[in-house]
Amino acid sequence: MSYLTKQKWLLVNSALAIALILSLVLCAAIGAEHISLAQIWHSPSLDNPEAVIFFRIRLPRVLLAVIVGGALGVAGAALQALLHNPLACPHLIGVSGGASLCGILALVSTSVLASHTPEFVRLSFVSVAAFAGAIGTTVLIYRLALVHGRLQPYALLLTGVVFNAFCSALIMLVNSLVDFYQSHAILFWLMGSLATHDYVTVGLTSLYVLIGVTWLIAQGRRLNLLSLGEEGALQLGVDIETLRRGIFLAASLLVGAIVAVSGMIGFVGLIVPHLLRLVFGADHRLLLPASLFGGALFLVWADTLARTVASPSELPVGVVTAMCGGPFFLYLLRKEGRKVFVQ
Amino acid sequence: MSEKTQPLLRCDTVSFAYDKIAALSSVSVEITPGEIFGLLGPNGSGKSTLLRLMSGVTSPRSGQILFAGQNLQTYEREALARQIAVVPQESRIELPFSVLEVVLMGRSPYLKRFGFEQARDLAIAQHAMEHTGVSTLATREIHELSGGERQRVVLARALAQEPQLLLLDEPTAFLDIKHQVEVYDLLKRLSRQQGLTVVAIMHDLNLAALYCDRVALLKSGKVFAQGTPEQVLTYVNIKAVYDTEVYIGMNDITGKVHILPLDEENRRRLQREEPNRR
Amino acid sequence: MRARAVLALFLLLTSCTPSEPKKGVSSRRIVSLAPSVTETLFAIGAQAEIIGICTFCDFPREVEKIDRVGSYSAPNVETIIAKRPDVVIGVPPNNPEAIATLRQLGIRVVIVEVDTIEQIRAAIRTIAQEAGRVAQGESLLSEMDTRMAAIRARLEGAPQRRVLMVVGQEPLIAVGSGIFLNELITQAHGINIAADANQPWTRFSLEVAVAKQPEVIIDGSMGSEENDKSEYLGIWKSFPTIPAVRDGRVHGTRSYTVLRPGPRLPDGFEEIARLIHPERFQESHE
Numbered sequence: 001m002s003y004l005t006k007q008k009w010l011l012v013n014s015a016l017a018i019a020l021i022l023s024l025v026l027c028a029a030i031g032a033e034h035i036s037l038a039q040i041w042h043s044p045s046l047d048n049p050e051a052v053i054f055f056r057i058r059l060p061r062v063l064l065a066v067i068v069g070g071a072l073g074v075a076g077a078a079l080q081a082l083l084h085n086p087l088a089c090p091h092l093i094g095v096s097g098g099a100s101l102c103g104i105l106a107l108v109s110t111s112v113l114a115s116h117t118p119e120f121v122r123l124s125f126v127s128v129a130a131f132a133g134a135i136g137t138t139v140l141i142y143r144l145a146l147v148h149g150r151l152q153p154y155a156l157l158l159t160g161v162v163f164n165a166f167c168s169a170l171i172m173l174v175n176s177l178v179d180f181y182q183s184h185a186i187l188f189w190l191m192g193s194l195a196t197h198d199y200v201t202v203g204l205t206s207l208y209v210l211i212g213v214t215w216l217i218a219q220g221r222r223l224n225l226l227s228l229g230e231e232g233a234l235q236l237g238v239d240i241e242t243l244r245r246g247i248f249l250a251a252s253l254l255v256g257a258i259v260a261v262s263g264m265i266g267f268v269g270l271i272v273p274h275l276l277r278l279v280f281g282a283d284h285r286l287l288l289p290a291s292l293f294g295g296a297l298f299l300v301w302a303d304t305l306a307r308t309v310a311s312p313s314e315l316p317v318g319v320v321t322a323m324c325g326g327p328f329f330l331y332l333l334r335k336e337g338r339k340v341f342v343q
Numbered sequence: 344m345s346e347k348t349q350p351l352l353r354c355d356t357v358s359f360a361y362d363k364i365a366a367l368s369s370v371s372v373e374i375t376p377g378e379i380f381g382l383l384g385p386n387g388s389g390k391s392t393l394l395r396l397m398s399g400v401t402s403p404r405s406g407q408i409l410f411a412g413q414n415l416q417t418y419e420r421e422a423l424a425r426q427i428a429v430v431p432q433e434s435r436i437e438l439p440f441s442v443l444e445v446v447l448m449g450r451s452p453y454l455k456r457f458g459f460e461q462a463r464d465l466a467i468a469q470h471a472m473e474h475t476g477v478s479t480l481a482t483r484e485i486h487e488l489s490g491g492e493r494q495r496v497v498l499a500r501a502l503a504q505e506p507q508l509l510l511l512d513e514p515t516a517f518l519d520i521k522h523q524v525e526v527y528d529l530l531k532r533l534s535r536q537q538g539l540t541v542v543a544i545m546h547d548l549n550l551a552a553l554y555c556d557r558v559a560l561l562k563s564g565k566v567f568a569q570g571t572p573e574q575v576l577t578y579v580n581i582k583a584v585y586d587t588e589v590y591i592g593m594n595d596i597t598g599k600v601h602i603l604p605l606d607e608e609n610r611r612r613l614q615r616e617e618p619n620r621r
Numbered sequence: 622m623r624a625r626a627v628l629a630l631f632l633l634l635t636s637c638t639p640s641e642p643k644k645g646v647s648s649r650r651i652v653s654l655a656p657s658v659t660e661t662l663f664a665i666g667a668q669a670e671i672i673g674i675c676t677f678c679d680f681p682r683e684v685e686k687i688d689r690v691g692s693y694s695a696p697n698v699e700t701i702i703a704k705r706p707d708v709v710i711g712v713p714p715n716n717p718e719a720i721a722t723l724r725q726l727g728i729r730v731v732i733v734e735v736d737t738i739e740q741i742r743a744a745i746r747t748i749a750q751e752a753g754r755v756a757q758g759e760s761l762l763s764e765m766d767t768r769m770a771a772i773r774a775r776l777e778g779a780p781q782r783r784v785l786m787v788v789g790q791e792p793l794i795a796v797g798s799g800i801f802l803n804e805l806i807t808q809a810h811g812i813n814i815a816a817d818a819n820q821p822w823t824r825f826s827l828e829v830a831v832a833k834q835p836e837v838i839i840d841g842s843m844g845s846e847e848n849d850k851s852e853y854l855g856i857w858k859s860f861p862t863i864p865a866v867r868d869g870r871v872h873g874t875r876s877y878t879v880l881r882p883g884p885r886l887p888d889g890f891e892e893i894a895r896l897i898h899p900e901r902f903q904e905s906h907e
Contacts, residue, residue: 002441002482006459032826049862053828056859084437176695179677181788181841183694188792188824195791195827197859218457225448227438231431232497234400236504237421237452282438285459312829313818316792 004283012280016293020066023297027304028054028062032311057195060202064261065194065303065317066296067206069268071258073295074213075251076269077276077287081223082247083153086277087333089270094141094160095134095252097167099259100190102133104171107189108182124201126189127260134256137163142248151244191316192265194303205261212254213292219247220285227282265318267325268295268302274332349412351376351508351540352397357406359392366392367564369406374508379534379541381551381572384561385585390544391432391512393561397542398429398510410508424452428501432512434493436485442496443481446472449503464503471502474529476522490517498526502533511543515550523547527554548602552576553594560584573600588613649753652704654696654711657735657883659684661745664761664884667752672704680885698722708751712744712882735882736821738801745884761884768887769808772894776810779898784811785835785865786893787825789842790855795825801882802893809894811837831860837897838865841874872896 029037035050044051075090083092090096106129141163145156175186196202222243225233233240258265272294273287280286299317302324306317352374359367367389374380382390395401396408399415408415410426418426428449436445449471450464460468472478475495480488488496494517501509509530515523531554533539545551551558552572559569560576562584568575581589581602588610590603605613652673653659659678662671668683673690690704691697693712696719701709708729711720715732723730731751733744742762749758784806786796796802796813800821806813814833815825838857857866865871874880874896880889895902 002443003447003465004444004459009459031828033828033832047862049831049834052860052862053831057827057831081438086438176692180693184794184822185789185792188789188794193792195793197856221451221454221457224440224444225451227436227440228445228448229431229434229436231395231400231429232434235398235424235427235429236448237424239420277439281444282440283444307826307828312815312826313820313823314792314826316824 002281004281004286008280009286012286013289013293016290016297020293020297020300023300024062024066027065027300028058030304030308031058032308032314056197060196060199061194061303061307062300063202064196064205065300067202067209068194068258068262068265069272069299070292070296071209071213071254072265072269072299073272073291073293074216074288075254075258076295077273077284077291078216078219078223078247079251079269080273081226081284082244082251083157084227085153085157086274087270087329088157089266090251090255091164091264091266091269092160093156093248093252093255094163094167095137095256096259096264097164098137098140099130099134099256100264101167101170102136103127103130103260103263104174104186104189105129107185108174108178127201130260131257134252134260138249138252138256141252142245150241151248153244156248188316189263190318192263192318192321194262194265194299194317196261201261205257208257209254212250212257213288216247216250216254217288217292219243220283220288223247223284223288224282263318265299265321267321267329268299271325271328272298275328350374350409351411352542353409354393354397354403355406355409357393357396357403357408359389359396359401359403361392365564367396367403370561370564370566371406372559372566372569374540374542375557376507376540377534377538378556379530379543379554381555381558382542382544382561383548383551383558383575384567387563388561388584389564390561392564394429394510394512394542394544397508398427399423421452424504426506427508427510428504428506430494430498430501430509430511430514432516434497439484439486441481442472442477442483442485442488443468445485445496446477446499446503449500452504467505468499468503471499472496474502474533475499476525491519491522494518495522495526506539508540508542511541513544513546515547523550530554548576548581552599552601553597576600576602649751650705650707651752652690652701652706652709653678654690654709654715655693656680657741657744657881658710658712658733658748660881660883660885661748661761662752665745665749665752665754665757667754667757670752672706673701680881695719702726702728710748710751736800738804738886741801741882741886744882765884765887769890772887772891773808775901776894776898779810779901781810781812782836782897783814783834783864784837784839784897785814785825785830785833786839787841788822790840793825793827793830793856795823795830797821797823801886802880802889805886805890805893806897809890809897811893811897827856831863834862834864836864836868836870838863838871839874839893839896840871841880 033053035053040048040051040054046052072090079090079093080086080088103126106126141159145151145159147155175183222238225236225238226240226243230240273291276290276294277287280290302320303317306315306320309315350373354370354372356369356371357367358369370393382393384390396403399418402416410418446468447460447464450460450468453464454460469478472481475498477492477495477499480492485493485496494514498514515526518526527550530541534541555572557570558572558575560567560580567584568580578589578591581587588605590605592601592603594601649670650672651662651667651670653662653671654675656678659671659674660680662668663681671687674684674687675696676689676692678684690700694716696716698719701723706728708731709723710731710733712735713732720730720732731747733747734740735744745762746758749755786802786806788794795815797818797820798816803813803816814835815823818825854871857863857871860866874892
């Protein structure tokens with residue numbers, strides 16, 4: 001079918017949602033330690049170590065993977081539409097760089113706070129700092145990317161890339177100044193981590209992400225028209241400037257929060273929308289919700305792999321997504337490249 | 344009956360400038376319903392600017408534009424999209440939409456907020472594709488098409504909008520002669536049979552003479568001449584606006600003027616033989 | 622390339638002055654690129670010979686007077702060369718490029734491995750040799766051996782306890798195997814539950830940590846022992862089924878500086894032993 005119908009929309013999204021729910025259950029049952037769900041069902045109290053593992057370690061982590069993956073998927077799809085580039089990724093706009101930098105600065109200075117501050121503040125200080133960095137970066141990049149008062153995609157892309165490079169350099173600088181242990185902590189932060197024990201974090205993040213992705217998904221039809229170019233979209237009734245700003249802000253704030261909570265996890269926002277587009281078509285009314293489920297699916301399985309493959313050690317989840325994503329990306333580039341150059 | 348005499352689109356002493364550079368100065372043009380109107384003039388004369396103003400995406404610095412008697416700026420965006428459609432000169436679509444999907448986007452102004460295209464929308468889109476001869480390309484990806492094919496797809500999309508007024512910016516720039524004629528034949532048919540009003544920027548003066556009911560010749564942001572092709576496309580006007588000498592003749596078959604450029608040798612010969620041409 | 626040649630020539634000329642003895646006799650010019658090397662040199666009485674140390678060298682207090690030549694991972698080659706050392710002593714990985722450059726310029730660079738206790742002992746011997754204080758080195762080693770034996774004696778017959786030693790909570794980084802800390806845990810009658818990760822430092826699975834039920838947790842990220850209150854437990858607070866958490870046996874260390882692979886090894890050993898078997902150390906207090 002070369003166009004989107006209501007039936008197709010319902011079918012694809014239902015199938016993906018069901019797959020996601022099944023994966024949630026499966027992934028919560030799989031881990032470095034063998035636990036039996038039936039046993040937990042019988043004695044769910046926290047005196048039972050298996051219940052502790054399930055409720056305090058696995059479940060929050062799997063839920064966070066779903067939220068982070070979904071957010072990255074939708075943000076990626078929306079940004080690919082904004083930047084007119086099917087190979088763009090959410091970290092490209094520079095917000096991740098700024099968030100990472102602030103998070104890392106907070107990370108290396110937490111030792112100063114260690115003795116004086118309550119635990120909750122200490123643990124969330126890094127995330128709060130990273131999120132503040134994300135907001136600041138969003139505003140800064142927005143200002144920098146305005147050309148004649150309008151947000152141009154190419155300017156946004158360039159500004160993001162340069163800003164990321166700048167933040168990377170600063171992070172390298174910090175890395176060279178700190179000691180061995182802090183340097184390792186920085187490295188691990190940069191590779192991403194979905195480990196969380198805090199349902200409050202999971203809850204707040206879900207709420208936040210839900211608002212962001214709902215708005216973005218609702219822009220589906222307008223995102224289609226956006227790809228017709230300025231003249232085409234304007235003339236079909238789309239307020240391009242407002243739409244561009246809205247997408248940039250929504251995607252940035254989503255990505256910023258995600259990086260603050262789980263560090264840099266790459267390739268999800270790049271691969272999932274691209275793959276789904278190849279399978280289900282480019283219509284954003286379907287692509288965005290599908291990327292929500294697809295991103296969640298990809299990340300929840302990637303994280304399951306990360307925490308079981310090298311047991312009892314764990315791989316950083318960013319490594320797993322890169323190892324799946326990298327070769328796939330190169331393969332796509334070759335395939336797309338041939339197509340583009342034929343014209 | 345008074346609708347027939349009232350112009351569909353009227354530009355009243357319209358001016359526009361990009362930063363400090365004046366693009367249009369005090370331009371007044373009237374487009375009658377059901378006519379094919381040509382916008383002619385050399386590069387930089389303001390044709391594209393005028394077309395943009397007519398589509399309502401930008402507003403003039405001074406003067407006003409009235410569509411069906413009402414100021415263009417007062418129309419709601421989507422309502423306007425149901426009345427006026429634009430075919431830009433070039434379309435680059437980076438995402439892999441199918442041809443049918445692109446044409447269906449023309450139905451967007453008619454869809455509800457979160458609605459999907461219905462059978463009627465599909466029928467209108469298919470109809471439009473048949474008109475522009477791209478039906479067989481319906482399932483192909485837009486990237487796979489040649490420039491000319493893409494242009495016809497974009498035209499189909501504009502037609503799918505079911506507009507009263509169709510604005511085109513050099514619609515046949517990438518087309519070979521067969522398809523050029525096909526496009527203009529189509530536009531003429533639609534205008535005669537369905538009352539579609541067409542305003543097209545054209546570079547080819549002969550096609551303009553052949554198909555247009557009236558034309559406006561622009562020079563440096565001002566209307567140099569306005570009227571039927573015979574009235575406007577004269578040796579004197581063309582020399583004044585395009586700074587080149589041409590031979591104006593009458594095409595026996597079509598009954599329209601045709602304009603032929605002259606090469607250097609013949610220009611000199613003519614000057615020697617007929618120094619006082621009309 | 623030319624700059625290096627000029628530098629080499631300069632060194633050659635300046636080192637030809639007869640007032641600078643080369644080897645063997647007491648005044649050597651030594652640069653230390655690692656904290657444990659610095660401590661060792663002080664412990665064998667060679668502090669007067671140290672002409673440059675890395676920025677993280679912080680023990681003993683007298684190091685404040687010594688010039689710094691760059692960090693552990695980024696030693697400043699120019700500063701080192703300007704000091705005209707007889708030998709530069711470092712610990713892997715340091716900075717391989719800087720090491721290579723120094724060697725190319727004809728400076729003697731000695732790298733000592735200090736992962737395991739055996740290596741630490743060999744390192745002390747090597748450092749003593751380079752400093753021309755072999756006898757002092759041997760006496761340091763036997764002093765260390767005596768102290769370690771005394772601690773082991775105190776632990777005689779103590780029960781094996783499951784131990785987890787970590788240096789970070791998020792991510793959870795634990796001491797694995799193939800490193801002296803693991804050996805100290807084992808010698809202190811502890812069973813390191815992260816040992817089968819087969820790496821010195823492992824990003825450890827929290828699930829496994831909970832499942833293996835450690836009886837003692839030594840958490841280097843928690844700060845000093847005095848602040849060992851429950852609100853500083855961090856993530857451990859969420860897992861009351863872990864025996865260490867349930868019984869209040871989650872301890873911070875005074876900081877990882879005491880756990881250096883050098884002459885203070887016995888101090889580190891005592892600290893670890895004390896945390897695992899406090900009942901064996903009731904009489905004396907630090």
